[in-house]
Amino acid sequence: MPPRVQFYHNAENPLALACEFAARAYGSGRKVALRTQDATAARQLDQMLWNFEQQAFVPHVMAGSPLAAETPVVIGHAEAPNEWPHAEILFNLADDVPPGHERFRMLIEIIGQSEEQKLPARARWMHYKQKDLPLQAFDAIRREAL
Incomplete structure (x- = not known):
């Protein structure tokens, strides 16, 4: 079954939005892969997840960690090939098609x-559209469909 693809446009802070979505997905028992543009952004996302919510803990590791298969949230980046241990939700913050x-x-x-x-992002949208993947677009600020 092909993946459903959702685009969240106009995010004020894409990394913060990714943290919020990952925390929500983890809270509902889902497994998540977070893919950033580069290693610097991956480390920044890692730090943001540690500090995201005072009373919440989002278990996460970097891709390639020996604990990745057991950890619900895995962070990787486009500069290194990633073997994602989960296949549920992939958040892409990189410029290319993952x-x-x-x-x-x-x-x-x-x-x-x-x-x-x-x-x-427009090029990725067209790529997914040509592959006939189900697409949805949302405004990241208003959290409503476009």
């Missing part, structure tokens, strides 16, 4: 407000 996205049940693209982020 390799292996077909094996996930859901792919969520989080796009910021700059033209630098919007242009590659």
Whole structure:
């Protein structure tokens, strides 16, 4: 079954939105892969998850960790090939189409407000559309369908 693809456009802070969505997914018992553009953003996302909510803990590790298969939230980045231990939800914050996205049940693209982020997102949208994947678009600020 092909993945459902959701685009969240206009995110003020894509990493913070990814933290929120990952925490919510984890809270509902789902397993998550978070894919950033580079190692720096992956480390920043890692730190943000540690501090995201005062009373909440989102168990997470970096891709490649020996604990990745046992951990519900795994962080990787586009600069290194990732073998994702889960195939439930992939959050993509990178500029390219994630390799292996077909094996996930859901792919969520989080796009910021700059033209630098919007242009590659449009190309990804067209890629998924050409593959006949079910697409939905949302405004990240208003949290409503576009």
